[in-house]
Amino acid sequence: MSRTFVGMPKFPVAAKQALANPQLRRNLNHATHTIRAKRGRVVGEVADWEELRHQGAEAKDRVLAHLDTYLLELEEKLTAAGATVHWARDAAEANRIVVSLVQATGSEEVVKVKSMATQEIDLNGALEAAGIRAWETDLAELIVQLGDDLPSHILVPAIHRNRSEVREIFLRQMAGVGRAAPEDLTDEPSRLAEAARLHLREKFLRAKVAVSGANFAVAETGTLVVVESEGNGRMCLTLPETLISVVGIEKLVPTWDDLSVFMRLLPRSSTGERMNPYTSMWTGVTEGDGPQDVHVVLVDNGRTNVLADVVGRQALRCIRCSACLNVCPVYERVGGHAYGSVYPGPIGAVLVPQLKGLTGPLEQSLPYASSLCGACFDVCPVRIEIPELLVHLRAAVVDQHRGGLPSGEALAMRTMAWTFDRAPRLEKAQNLATGVGRLLGDRHRLGRLPWPASAWSTARDAPAPPKQTFRQWWDETHGEQR
């Protein structure tokens, strides 16, 4: 029942399908505008917010500049505290490690804390292939898992669902995998939450193994931090005997002082809350308290490639708050699935092509999935220049295609560039345009045009070219000045 994003169509195709779904548009519009407004209110309360953003960016840049040092420090501190550290080059290696750790416990199921890293490596798929059931315990992840669906948002993976859809999913699916939803379930949020709570409680109390990610890993003490809102994380992190945490190597912060900056930035940016409800921190094994078998799997999976790009590496500052998704006009209209990856929205459009490389049509289309409006940068708590990165990646896409037979677009661009290179060439081209303008007479708007202009004119009129360009007017009125 685990679906993955492999083989998704490229963005414009997927976006068109999403746009055709009015229910999805309504759900997304409502949800993104609600979170956006909430974030705006609580960020507005912080007088030194801009300074905090700078501090967050600087702390992450320090980590990235000295990643080798901090990673070894983390490993040393974790090991001293009784945890076992594993290193995984890629998704396959990380999955092998986790699967064999679970198998060693003899357990055939795990409870999961919401984790982007495990989504990224499709751990659930790997566990399922090994005959191990992975139970998502975050409410929205549960909705996605029960609905055999894909996550569409980093923070609220079921943002594309409204409550009546959630009710249907619970009624239809819960019974097959545990405690059934009550037959008289309504779509009241409190009733839905209660059904999920009862369903999940069985799993929390039974589980011997939990799998989590981590929002932060503090190098100076070897402490992992999970930030969540529902208490499901706290259950997973304290009740089972074995705890396996899959952590991207960029999740490091050097010190607790640095962590305090992020604990102020993250809740306000992500959920629009002043303070995070459940913050769990653990440092290896505490004897007689909580999991006694603690593992940390440090995952690269493309991150060191991102690090190698001096412009692109700032994407690794990301703390997965999803403020950029909530404010993005493109995301708001097409939702997360169109991005074809677990990381949707503006950050996904810059992160996924870098983590995976510009390997296929999807990855090559993602840097273009933006109008470059810049709203994402303004809300990013760690000041990732997403528009600049998108443009940087677009250049990489184009450069990758140089050398072979040029596409229509490349030919058009080269012709235009050649024309613009010298003013007299531009003037000749303009003469063609004004010639058309004169032929069109009084028409000043053009309706439907043939391909490729049809991409514009299907829904939009195009302006007719004027009869006189500006430079022709200038020449007539001011020409003798020159």
Next chain:
Amino acid sequence: MKVALFATCFNDTMWPGTPRAVVVLLERLGCEVEFPTAQTCCGQVFTNTGYAAEAVPLVRSFVDVFSSYDHVVVPSGSCTGSIRQQHRGLAERAGDPGLERAVTEVTPRVHELSEFLVDVLGVTDVGAYFPHRVTYHPTCHSLRMIRVGERPLQLLRAVRGIDLVELPAAEECCGFGGTFAMKNADVSVAMGFDKARHVKETGAEVVVAGDNSCLAHIGGLLSRERAGVQTLHLAEVLASTEEHPWTPEHSPRTQRSESNAAVHGRVRPRTPRSGESVSAPGGAEALS
């Protein structure tokens, strides 16, 4: 004050009324406007589509054409943004430290129109008259790339006769986005529909912005819907005076005949009197 006009390729070719209005406006305010005819394009369309290598010669040409001027005025937030925030990176990418230096040197002297009027000339009342219901769309690159802030609204509020109404969700992108409008046409149009709807909600006759590219997209949608709302560049509102008012019938956008005197006149503009105050709002006296 001597000012070089960078008309931008799009305005020069498709929306000549806008740079004409800039000339009229700046001359009215006492500036000596020059249009260096060797200018072409800032290269943004290439840069933002990924054709960085194709944009580099245009960066070179821009600094060649404009490096000798103290002030360069651009009637486009987007092109100003490209010059200010992308040219240096393109020079760096081309591995040309000389070009990098030249870009760094010229860039601070490049101003978007509202920046030039408010910051350099120090005027907000430019003596304009525009008796129409207007709403202002702050284009993304004006707002978030070069951060013109309140400047265009300060200028519009000082226009006599104007009925300026706030645009709902004004700060949201209209969906143009350069080649995004073609590459992701469906999303672009979905975004544009919402912008057009908000424009119609204001009951405005005219939607004004500092970028004709965004206006072409918004206007294209409004025109297809026969919404009866005109689009107009900020410069054309500011160029309109009681003596030579802008009228929908005589808009350089809707009628390209040679009648409208102020913006469209084939008349020879007067030379500014020496010592004429550039900050005097009384610049309402138009050329004739």
